[in-house]
Amino acid sequence: MPSPARTQPHPLIRPSARSTGPSGARSAELAALDRIGVVITLRRDEAIFFQGDTAEFYFKVVTGAVRSCTLLADGRRHIGDFLLRGDFFGLNAGETYPFTAEAITEVTLVRYARRSVDRLMGQQPQLGRSLLAILCHDLLAAQQQMLLLGRKTAVERVASFLLQMAERGGTQARLSLPMTRTDIGDHLGLTTETVSRTFGQLKSAGVIALEGLHEVLLMDRDALGELAEAA
Amino acid sequence: MPSPARTQPHPLIRPSARSTGPSGARSAELAALDRIGVVITLRRDEAIFFQGDTAEFYFKVVTGAVRSCTLLADGRRHIGDFLLRGDFFGLNAGETYPFTAEAITEVTLVRYARRSVDRLMGQQPQLGRSLLAILCHDLLAAQQQMLLLGRKTAVERVASFLLQMAERGGTQARLSLPMTRTDIGDHLGLTTETVSRTFGQLKSAGVIALEGLHEVLLMDRDALGELAEAA
């Protein structure tokens, strides 16, 4: 079911194709994908797709950050993952997307038509392997997140999250958190307040330092690792 | 802080191959797998593999039930999933298994060598698609579990779990739970006591009935659906 316009913080504008062209891919096998990709851009808080939309496309993040959300009937929200530069998302066995994807910042994506990917996979078996590898990786990440949500304390969750973001981000000592504290809470199964207090604790302990609201310096990575109960 | 797993029999015995032979597969594409599979059986609480073992094999459950567990340093345990008849597990991008797999009951599995599967995939592109579909399905299940662990109450967790097991189990009104209450707790991010109390609540409410410890009758499936906050 294609989603009708819904009230969103920003007037809801559907992504529109802007130009076609190659962009960097993570591996040789995936480079073939670029030939069938279309670059799109979205503004902050725009939806890329809604839960329940027909799953026609597969996406890769070029710049910016995306969140994947699901909602319960009474409004409780969960953010399954944050998608950063180089991450793929939207690949799905079912007819429809099982979650909503929204731009956290202004974002540039490459969009691949599902049928084109299917066709290409027939011609290039290596592509199938690459997608298999990506899915295995995502599944592993999901398993770690389940451990976090099921069995870790607030401090352990936040510490794990920061380390994970640091690993994904590139530089090791400084990392940027484009999302809000509420987003982080909804990803870690905590409230905004608890996230804020936990950042405060880590700051007081000298483990991290904040530079503005969205930049974190890892002052003591080992200590952070221990707090995360490294798993 | 969530409690460490309590006394659990630790699996000490390595699985051993017993006999060779084909077994039923879920789809035509996967039938090809059976030709390269080896049937193995394990006793209750035996480990199929340990976290960190070299990931040489891929498995399918023929009879019985398996749990996939990860442990934190202090003993807190999380069960990522229960694997039932027809479920595949152990497929993995990495060199090693990221979790331990243990037999909950006496269990019969088919074991596929990873390299054989790889080779077969080269010859039968459809196999790759089937594995892709299985992984997508697993990923979806993981996303739902993250929502459960991150945002649902104890009653919602247990209700969701029962419905999920009912769907997987076959018959709709009666379902069997071969695992212990502790296993269920470690899967749902709860303690044994909370699981037990929640079962009690559902029983008092007339939503379920217990027949022995491991058989559940769904007396009011709609009510259970509402309690699960159907998501």
Add this chain to the structure above:
DNA sequence: CGTTATTTTGATATACTTCAATAGGGGTGG
């Protein structure tokens, strides 16, 4: 059948949430 593991039930403790109020920050219009 006795023995041990598992489950249930009860009483208490606590980590996190909820509710409430203040403070900061970034953009916009004057």
Add this chain to the structure above:
DNA sequence: CCACCCCTATTGAAGTATATCAAAATAACG
């Protein structure tokens, strides 16, 4: 450039769902 406003974050006080601790009841098992 500054002043205002709104949104986000922080901080505080009180409440609650679930964990923990403890013990009895039930089931499993040799």
